[in-house]
Amino acid sequence: MSALRGLFAGELPQLVMFDLDGTLVDSVPDIATATDTMLTSLGVSAAGEAKVRGWVGNGAATLVARALKDAGLDADNQTTAMTLWRAAYTLCCTRQTRLYPGASELLAALQNAGCRLALTTNKPIQFARPLLEHLGINARFDWVLGGECVPEKKPAPHMLLEVMRDAGIGADASLMVGDSSADIGAARAAGVKVAAVTFGYDNGNPVAGLNPDLLVDGLVELLP
Incomplete structure (x- = not known):
């Protein structure tokens, strides 16, 4: 059976x-690319695929919030960060x-x-x-x-x-x-x-x- x-x-x-x-x-490879693009656009270091893998699962907004927190950025950046992330992910979401x-x-x-x-x-x-x-x-x-x-x-x-x-x-x-x-x-x-x-x-x-x-x-x- x-x-x-x-x-x-x-x-x-x-x-x-x-x-x-x-x-x-x-x-995760494409999500990490978008997340790192967002972070570097905000003037901080990329997180890398290993970290991003642990942030996935609760929706894009939660992912972005986790990335901002890890980078030491204030939550006030959430709206801008989401715009950057969506734009980046739109370009790469089917690549890998x-x-x-x-x-x-x-x-x-x-x-x-x-x-x-x-x-x-x-x-x-x-x-x-x-x-x-x-x-x-x-x-x-x-x-x-x-x-x-x-x-x-x-x-x-x-x-x-x-x-x-x-x-x-x-x-x-x-x-x-x-x-x-x-x-x-x-x-x-x-x-x-x-x-x-x-x-x-x-x-x-x-x-x-x-x-x-x-x-x-x-x-x-x-x-x-």
Whole structure:
């Protein structure tokens, strides 16, 4: 029996909601480029990819705030910094971002098995959409929600609840797949099961300690 069927009494979930950064794609190289461009434009040193990797997962505004704090810059710089970051990321968001192994195969297999698929990401929708198109997976999703599409980003449950409501599918037949405390918190708040990948971004903290319903080292482990 597949790992997914094991969570749902031998059946597949009717609805699977995916996080993006750190779950389906490794986007840190491009995010780091934009962050470092922003920082140097503000007259401070670049942070580097290793640091930025630990700042991803709670949306662009939180990422920028963490970068400013690390650089010793006052929070009053947030608005200017966000403008700089968005401009930089617009130019580079598809340069080095890649799908994780098994991501494309998993989405195709779930869709072919009749599962409804949604993307529920804290990433701004203006970047999520072009990225999905560039990677050739946009058509896999029935819903794509970014951080600004709902009143509160994950770990609030708004994105998940909106998708389930629109799909007409209950929490008992839905699954969240993510990599961070934000994803697990949103799933718990929405009352849905959650599968977590071990290779993503969560401020450098092991996601295993958050006790997801299922923990996988690779996306192929979720194949139906």
